[in-house]
Amino acid sequence: MRRTSTKAAMPTQLSDQTLARLRELPMAEVAAAMGIILRGSKAMCFNGHDTASPSFTVSKTRNTWKCFGCGEHGDAIALVRKIHGLGFIDACNWLCSHFGVAGSDVPPSRLARSIARPTKPQSVVPSTSVPSNRPDPELYGWLTAHCGPVKASLGINYLQAHGISPELALKFGIVELVNPTKAYLKLEKHWGAERIRAAGLSGSRRALSWYGYALLFPFKSGAATEYLQVRCLESSMKFFGPSGIPKPMFNRERLRQLRKGGLLHICEGVPDAVAMEGAGFAAVAVLGATSFRSEWVEELLPFDLVGVPDGDTAGEKFMKCLANEFRARSKSVRFAIPPEGMDASDVIARGKNA
Numbered sequence: 368m369r370r371t372s373t374k375a376a377m378p379t380q381l382s383d384q385t386l387a388r389l390r391e392l393p394m395a396e397v398a399a400a401m402g403i404i405l406r407g408s409k410a411m412c413f414n415g416h417d418t419a420s421p422s423f424t425v426s427k428t429r430n431t432w433k434c435f436g437c438g439e440h441g442d443a444i445a446l447v448r449k450i451h452g453l454g455f456i457d458a459c460n461w462l463c464s465h466f467g468v469a470g471s472d473v474p475p476s477r478l479a480r481s482i483a484r485p486t487k488p489q490s491v492v493p494s495t496s497v498p499s500n501r502p503d504p505e506l507y508g509w510l511t512a513h514c515g516p517v518k519a520s521l522g523i524n525y526l527q528a529h530g531i532s533p534e535l536a537l538k539f540g541i542v543e544l545v546n547p548t549k550a551y552l553k554l555e556k557h558w559g560a561e562r563i564r565a566a567g568l569s570g571s572r573r574a575l576s577w578y579g580y581a582l583l584f585p586f587k588s589g590a591a592t593e594y595l596q597v598r599c600l601e602s603s604m605k606f607f608g609p610s611g612i613p614k615p616m617f618n619r620e621r622l623r624q625l626r627k628g629g630l631l632h633i634c635e636g637v638p639d640a641v642a643m644e645g646a647g648f649a650a651v652a653v654l655g656a657t658s659f660r661s662e663w664v665e666e667l668l669p670f671d672l673v674g675v676p677d678g679d680t681a682g683e684k685f686m687k688c689l690a691n692e693f694r695a696r697s698k699s700v701r702f703a704i705p706p707e708g709m710d711a712s713d714v715i716a717r718g719k720n721a
């Protein structure tokens with residue numbers, strides 16, 4: 368079965384040598400690869416408790432990270448586990464694949480093998496400076512334009528379970544990417560490897576940074592696609608966003624069409640916002656408490672705000688973060704809290720499928 372092929376290829380053991388190399392990857396680069404933007408050695412903590420000053424710190428001498436707010440700490444592997452919600456082996460594999468460390472078990476399809484190492488293996492430490500990735504609307508737009516509408520049952524079922532009809536998916540430009548290996552080759556032919564890497568879609572390995580079938584959710588700004596969220600449906604990593612690119616607000620354009628005082632839902636996930644729009648509610652999505660930017664407060668102030676967190680602990684952090692951000696401006700935010708363990712789109716899907 369295609370669905371299990373990725374898993375089957377995973378080794379259950381990594382050599383001590385590979386582990387040591389992963390732990391030597393420069394901490395700042397690992398953090399950047401996961402969208403943590405360091406100022407010097409500090410950043411806002413991914414746990415979302417920071418509102419004013421950053422508590423997440425990287426130690427160059429020890430090559431570790433620690434948060435002085437919540438006390439979490441660890442090495443590169445621990446950070447990938449936290450941020451991508453992966454197990455130990457999967458986190459190691461992600462690092463191997465992203466930084467081109469041998470020992471990765473990325474499914475060795477024939478195509479992948481033929482392009483994987485055209486020259487001698489790259490050094491584990493690509494450079495001393497953090498590569499400066501930047502959003503690439505042209506490339507993101509080209510990629511989504513070369514994917515098709517969601518047709519595979521894997522994708523159709525996912526959308527349906529999240530209350531998103533095929534028509535609604537089309538309206539929001541949600542597409543399916545069936546074969547990342549082929550897609551990478553096409554992208555490389557058209558744009559070159561360096562540009563794909565700078566757009567945050569690949570690491571030092573010449574391959575996209577995710578495996579298997581995935582849905583792409585474009586973040587539109589006018590005709591431009593300023594960001595992509597990848598929902599992986601065949602890999603243990605659920606979501607992927609371009610590495611080193613700050614996450615924008617999803618459906619931000621909606622703010623321009625909404626009258627002052629209009630009801631606006633702030634969801635935690637992209638599928639939630641799409642499902643709410645489908646149900647006739649104005650909605651934007653902010654990808655987790657850590658991605659909320661203080662400059663968005665100003666844009667959101669004119670509206671009647673309802674926060675829609677997931678019914679889990681991350682949802683509680685999201686709620687606290689929103690409440691804090693707006694309290695400073697004496698603005699109250701109401702919350703629509705889904706039953707425990709559910710998110711807004713689950714509730715909408717349940718209503719629809721009932």
Ligand SMILES: [Zn+2]
Nearest residue numbers: 412434436437
């Ligand atoms: Zn923290």
